[in-house]
Every structure is written in C-alpha cells, then in structure tokens.
Amino acid sequence: MPSLSYLLARLLQIIPTFLLVMIFIFLLVRLLPGDPAIAMAEAKATDAQLEQIRHNLGLDQPLPIQFLVFVKNTLTGDLGRSIMLKAPVTEIILDRLPTTIFLALYSVLLAICLAGPLAFLAAARVNSAVDVTIRSVFQVGLSMPVFYIGLVLLTVLAAQMRWFPVGGYGTSFLDNLHHLMLPALSVALYTSAIILRNLRASLIEVLDADYVQFARAKGLSRRIVMTRHVLRNALVSTVTLLGLSIGNLMSGTLVTETVFAVPGVGRLMLEAIFARDYPLIQGLTLTFAVLVSVVFLLTDIVQSWLDPRLRQS
Amino acid sequence: MKRLLPILLGAALGLAAATSALAMERGGAMTFARYDDSTVIDPVYADRNPDLWMVTGLYETLLRNGPDGSIVPGLAEGYDVAADGLSIKLKLRDGLKFSDGSALTGADVVFSLDRARNPELGPWAGLLGAVDKVSADGNQVTLTLKNPDPTIVSILATFNTGIMPKAAFEKAAGANDQEKARAFFEAGPVTSGPFTMKSRMQGSSMTFERNPNYWRPGADGKPLPYLDQVDFVIIPDDATRILKLQAGEVDAAEFIPSARVGELGADPALKMELFPSTRIVYAPINTRETRKDGAKNPLADVKVRQALNYATDKSMLIKLVTFDTGKPMTSLMSAATQLHYGPEPLYPYNPEKAKQLLDEAGLGGGFEVTFTTLAGSADDATLFTALQQMWSPLGVNLKVEQVDNPTRGEKNRSGDFDIHTYGWANDVNDPAQVTGWLGYYKQRQAVGTGWNNAEFNTLFEASNVEVDPAKRKDEYKKMQEIYAEGAPLLFLFETPFAVAVSKSIEGYVQTPLGANDFSEAWRAK
Numbered sequence: 044m045p046s047l048s049y050l051l052a053r054l055l056q057i058i059p060t061f062l063l064v065m066i067f068i069f070l071l072v073r074l075l076p077g078d079p080a081i082a083m084a085e086a087k088a089t090d091a092q093l094e095q096i097r098h099n100l101g102l103d104q105p106l107p108i109q110f111l112v113f114v115k116n117t118l119t120g121d122l123g124r125s126i127m128l129k130a131p132v133t134e135i136i137l138d139r140l141p142t143t144i145f146l147a148l149y150s151v152l153l154a155i156c157l158a159g160p161l162a163f164l165a166a167a168r169v170n171s172a173v174d175v176t177i178r179s180v181f182q183v184g185l186s187m188p189v190f191y192i193g194l195v196l197l198t199v200l201a202a203q204m205r206w207f208p209v210g211g212y213g214t215s216f217l218d219n220l221h222h223l224m225l226p227a228l229s230v231a232l233y234t235s236a237i238i239l240r241n242l243r244a245s246l247i248e249v250l251d252a253d254y255v256q257f258a259r260a261k262g263l264s265r266r267i268v269m270t271r272h273v274l275r276n277a278l279v280s281t282v283t284l285l286g287l288s289i290g291n292l293m294s295g296t297l298v299t300e301t302v303f304a305v306p307g308v309g310r311l312m313l314e315a316i317f318a319r320d321y322p323l324i325q326g327l328t329l330t331f332a333v334l335v336s337v338v339f340l341l342t343d344i345v346q347s348w349l350d351p352r353l354r355q356s
Numbered sequence: 357m358k359r360l361l362p363i364l365l366g367a368a369l370g371l372a373a374a375t376s377a378l379a380m381e382r383g384g385a386m387t388f389a390r391y392d393d394s395t396v397i398d399p400v401y402a403d404r405n406p407d408l409w410m411v412t413g414l415y416e417t418l419l420r421n422g423p424d425g426s427i428v429p430g431l432a433e434g435y436d437v438a439a440d441g442l443s444i445k446l447k448l449r450d451g452l453k454f455s456d457g458s459a460l461t462g463a464d465v466v467f468s469l470d471r472a473r474n475p476e477l478g479p480w481a482g483l484l485g486a487v488d489k490v491s492a493d494g495n496q497v498t499l500t501l502k503n504p505d506p507t508i509v510s511i512l513a514t515f516n517t518g519i520m521p522k523a524a525f526e527k528a529a530g531a532n533d534q535e536k537a538r539a540f541f542e543a544g545p546v547t548s549g550p551f552t553m554k555s556r557m558q559g560s561s562m563t564f565e566r567n568p569n570y571w572r573p574g575a576d577g578k579p580l581p582y583l584d585q586v587d588f589v590i591i592p593d594d595a596t597r598i599l600k601l602q603a604g605e606v607d608a609a610e611f612i613p614s615a616r617v618g619e620l621g622a623d624p625a626l627k628m629e630l631f632p633s634t635r636i637v638y639a640p641i642n643t644r645e646t647r648k649d650g651a652k653n654p655l656a657d658v659k660v661r662q663a664l665n666y667a668t669d670k671s672m673l674i675k676l677v678t679f680d681t682g683k684p685m686t687s688l689m690s691a692a693t694q695l696h697y698g699p700e701p702l703y704p705y706n707p708e709k710a711k712q713l714l715d716e717a718g719l720g721g722g723f724e725v726t727f728t729t730l731a732g733s734a735d736d737a738t739l740f741t742a743l744q745q746m747w748s749p750l751g752v753n754l755k756v757e758q759v760d761n762p763t764r765g766e767k768n769r770s771g772d773f774d775i776h777t778y779g780w781a782n783d784v785n786d787p788a789q790v791t792g793w794l795g796y797y798k799q800r801q802a803v804g805t806g807w808n809n810a811e812f813n814t815l816f817e818a819s820n821v822e823v824d825p826a827k828r829k830d831e832y833k834k835m836q837e838i839y840a841e842g843a844p845l846l847f848l849f850e851t852p853f854a855v856a857v858s859k860s861i862e863g864y865v866q867t868p869l870g871a872n873d874f875s876e877a878w879r880a881k
Contacts, residue, residue, distance in 0.1 A: 075762070075763070076759070076762065076763040076766045076767070077760075077761075077762025077763050077764075077765050077766035078762070078766070081762050081765040081766055081769060082761065082762040082765065083403060087479070087783070087793070088479060089799055089800055090769070090800070092479065092482075093769075127395065127404075128395050128558075129395055129396055129401070129534065129538060130538060135558075138558060139558075139559065194595055194596075197595075197596060197599055198599060201599065201603060202599045202602055202603040205603065208605060209596060209599045209600040209603050209605055210591055210593075210596045210599075210600060211560070211561075211589055211591070211600075212557075212560050212561075301592050301593050302593045302595075302596055303593075303596065304560075304589070304590060304591040304592060304593065304596055304597075306557070306558070306559030306560040306590070310559070310592065311559070317760065317761060317762070318762075319762045
C-alpha cells in the first residue's frame, strides 16, 4: 500500500485545485450574458422589478465583495440558496447526488463486466475472427453519441420490448437497478469500447514481454502467470483510463440524465446554467471538482499499488 | 364573425361536455408526463410556468375563468363593482372548507389577498396595485381601490389570488414568508382547490390527491374532481416523453413538438389535443434611430418594418414551423384574448408591396439585418432559414446569431439586437398584461423595441382606469390598430398547447392561459 506521506502529499495538491476552480467558476458564470434576474423574470418583469430582484440577490454588489462573500460562505460549508429552486444549495445537491453516483458506479461496473472478459478473449487470439468481431462491434459503440445510443435503447428495449421502463427513477435499490439499466448501459457501451481497446493492446504487449516468457519457462501455472504477471501489468494504463473516463462520465451525465429523465446533478447543472442560477452552478461545480479529485486520488492509489515504482517519485 | 366564433365554439364545447357527462365515471388515477418540475406551487411565489400553471389545481380563486373566457363565480357567489369603480364587494359561498376540514372564512381571503399584493413578496403584486384595503365582515369581502381598475375582476380569477389557509400557513416553520411558503408546500399543503398534494420527489415525480372538501359540483351533482389521484412524472426530453406515452406508461404527455403532432394524431390509442391558447410567437424589431453600436438603424423607418412584414409568408412559416397547427396573428394579442380586435391576418404576403415600401424608404438597394435566435431550437432554425430565402429577393441580407435564452433576454433588455425571436402567453384573462408588455413604452420600452407612440401610450393609460366597458373596448380597438400600423414586431403566428392524451382519459383541459385543469378529467373503465 502507498505510504501515509504519499497520501498526504496528494491531498495537499487538491487544495490549490479547489481554489482555482472557485475563482474560475465564479468569474465564468458572471461572464455569461444575462443574469439570474433576467432568466427568472424572463418575459414579465419591468426594469425596476429586475433591479429589485438583483438587489435582493446581492447581485448589485461589486464583484470582489461578491467573491469574498462566496469564499467565506463556502469555507463555512454554506453554498447559498438556489435562485431557481428557492432552497439551500447544499440540501438540493445532497438530495440529487446519490442518484448520479449510483448511475456512474452502475455504468462503470457494467463497462468493466463487458470489456474485461472480452478483452481477454480478443487478446488470446489476436486477429482471429473472434477478435475482429469484438473490436468492430465496440467500434460502433465508440462512434455513436451517447444520447443517440440512449434513444435507440429506449425505443427498442423499453417502448417496444417493454423490458425496461422508459426513463424515470425508481423507489428502491432493486427498482433503481431496473430503472437505470438503460442509461447505465448507454454510457457503459461507450466507456467499455475505450477500455476494451486499451486493455486488449496492453494484454497483447504484456503477453509478449520477456518476463512473461520467463515466468512460463520457469514452469509457473497458467493461472499464476496470468494473475500475477500479465493482469497486474496490463491493468496499469487501463486503471488510468478508467479514472479519466469516470471524470468524463460526470459531464456525460448532463446529457444522459436529460434523455432518461433521471433526477441527478447532471440534469440539475443544465437547468441551473439556463437559469443563470449562480449559487447552484457554483455549488455543483465544486461538487464535481470534489468527486473528480476523489476519483483521481483513488486512481493514483490503485496505480501505486499495482506499480511500486510510482511510490518513489 | 369575431363575435360568432366564440359562441359557436362555446356551443360545441357545451355539447361535448353534455355528451361526455352521460358516460362520466368517478374514481381511478391518471399519470401525466410533464416537461419540467414545479418548484414551489404558491400563488404568490410562482414565477415559472411549471409552477403557475399548477396553482389553480391546489388553490381556488374567488372568481373563475369560464370555458368561454368570461368571468364566472368561484369561492365567491358573485361580485359587485361600485358605480364609481372604487370598491368591489364579493359574497363567499356558505360552508366552504379547506382540504383539512377547517372553515374557509373572510379572514383567509384578507390574508391571501394581502399577501398577494405585498410588493416585498412575489413578482405579481403589481397586478393588485390599485387595491387600497381588503376587509371582511362574515361572508362579505370588500376591496377598496385607490383608483378605478377594470382589470381587478380578472385578477380575482387569476392564480396569484388563490385562497390559502391563514392558520395553517402561519403555523409552517420558517423565519420569513418565503421560508414558510416552502415549508408549507413541502409538507403537503392544506388547500382550497380541487386537489391536495400527497407526495413529491423533487425533479422526478409528484402526486395530487382528490380534495374531499372541494365545493364545485360535477355533472352528476356530486363535488368534483372525478379522479381520486393525478400522478405527475417529469420527463424533460421531448422524444422520451412521447416514448413513455406510446409505451403506455403514462396517460398524457404535454408539449408535443409540432413535428410529432401528425404522427401521434394517427395513433389509434391516442387523442392529439390542440388546446386554443393565448400563446403568440413574434419577433421584436429594434425601432431606435441608431443600433447599439451607434450605426444608423434602417429598421427605425416604419416603412422598412412594414416591408419586412409583407415580405414574410406567414402561411408558409405556419406550415414549416408549426406543421399547420398555428394561425397567423391578427393583432398584437392572440384571438383568444378578451377585447381582441383583428378582422384579418396582419400583413398578408405581398412581395411587390414590400419592394415598393423599401424603395420609398430609399433602401431599394438592400441592407443587412441580424436575426437573433435560440441555439438548439429546431423551430427557430426553420424560421430563419425560411426568412433568409423570403427576404433575399428584396436585397435583405439576413445574418443569423444563435444564443441561449438568458443571453437573448439580456440583448432585448439592452437594445443590442435588430430582430429576435420571442414568445408570450397571457397569465391574466385581461388584455392589459399583453398590451402593456408589447406596446406601452414606460413599462418595458414596448417589449424592448424602443417603439414609443404617444397616442398608444395615452390610450393605454386611459384604458387602465376606464370603468365603462364599451369605452375600454373602443380604446383597445384603437390601440390594436395603431400597433399593427406601427409594426414594432414581425407578426408571426399563434400556436395551440399540444397535449397527447390516451383515449381512456376524458375531460382534461389546458386553458388558454396554460393552466393544467384536471378538475373535470375522468378515466373510462
């Protein structure tokens, strides 16, 4: 396992990341044309009413003061009140976040279950009919946008075959496995295509490496050679890729959650941007930053466990 | 014809109601797929359509909008406006109750109306700006006005004056009115309308349950509503919402895109409802002498604006964008609005006349105009492509700019546009709201166009304190004529509310103001 000092160093690196994220997001949302007052009172308010709304929201304060208030509140754990939903941002995010995490983990698990065994199958007989078939099928998955795969799955498996509900969210764990199968699958098809390509290539490379030949020549059993030498080495780059794709997944949920009507933070982010809901956008961005940082940290830990050389640096 | 049409429509509706009433059945539930979730369904704070179109399902108003657009009694048996127009008396029905069984009294009315007209609270307080005092003596409610206001009667039938229970609301947790409103709503509020809220999962679903104490009788003489329950699911994506309906998982889906109306109408299991609406699609034209960047603005010349209107083939646009579900605009307001005046479609397609007007304006050689549209909107994309083709023979070079909704709003507010797409639906059953928004300079610079017509403005101010209905009607006729002539808009079309409903559901209505009315919906067994 990685040492404590390594973990501490990695944790410390997260702090400047957060500061940068806070500054960027604070400025970026305010650079967008239009503001919450306009988005909120879209058609019906007079200019005087807009000024009143801006005043009530504190948007008539100078930017540096707004920023200081934002930083101070954030450090004390107060992310403000959502303008659009009229409720505390922390409360809203905590309500919606589990859904998105559930969906993300579900699709990663599906992707691993799909890509893992097939990569082995393909790598075992390079350029055989099996290999070519697997690769070409997944190539299709890679070249289609996720929302399109989603609509195809919905039309065929839900609306026609009636195997799954058309979008929405369940009420219990098992119910959710059923409801979220299609959104998870449409994301997983894309992720697994990337993992499959990478894992297959590393497997082929490692299978051909001197130390594997040597292990075989030493007379080690096939199982020990595969788990101790081949898999462990081939996984290093795949784990990096998996970590990165979970980061991507967070932005992918914006689309998936809308198409499948899943009430998670991705769809919320989209709505918040259209409403110019500054506090909610800021809160969600920070949440995404925390999630992605945690995933990357976990990726690093797993990697340094797989590859001891990484622990020295 | 204008007078006759509503009567014929009313007769047809009445007949339809009478036939369905014979077979009407009670009980059961229906599931309704919505495009967006409600936030806080509160008469005072509702500021987005998904909120305000649900308010009257939970809170009854003193007066109601009848099916033909007239004002009919609600919680009040009737109303009486004093001859000087300075007070309105209403008598509450006997034995009214809230959903929890407590009595609905004059005190609740005073509380609700005082809350509705408090400018520190919601965005609609201005609608009751003329009210000086609300008082109640037993069942008798009196509104004292600062000045006569012919719109007040309509406002008493508008969602923002829905009657809430004083005692229950004040008991809700929270330091101020907004926090109380949210806590009151989240806990499943005590209501006065046809339904109560049974449960809710934010962003996902909501359930309305029959209010056993609702006052209004149905066709069988027993109190409405017929349904025991209405379940709502939130499906923002159009394609998914329609799939959900086709798979039989829901009984109705709202906001069907025009392109799908034909297909769903042909589905034997569905009825494609196109409810008449007050929704208009139009394009404000910047009428200021100079553009935002200081350059001379060709659109400041009324002849140029009229020319562009003549050069626009509305029936073609209605075919291309609304798949023939729309109607051309005949006035600044929809034909379903009270006091509408518009004997025929405005600016029928006439490219020769357009050419002639441009020559008279000295712009026969052509010019460039930027058209600002919504990014990602299929309707807007069709619209600007068609306009580019219709206008290019005149030498008008149409440049397109695509932005998101708040950006478009900002451009409108700051006058940084030539022409842009926009839409509107009335919230109030009175023409003053749409007329003030589109034409009255002092309110919003005539929907941001900068159009400032002294005669129009004077007429609008006079009509807002006019107690004589005939005179007010005449003022509205004049205003609509002046506005059509001044052409501060590209007049496009009116569109209906398209809702696809399962054949097993009868009686669901989306009103011309957009409200979702489930009070007389029922399920055939």
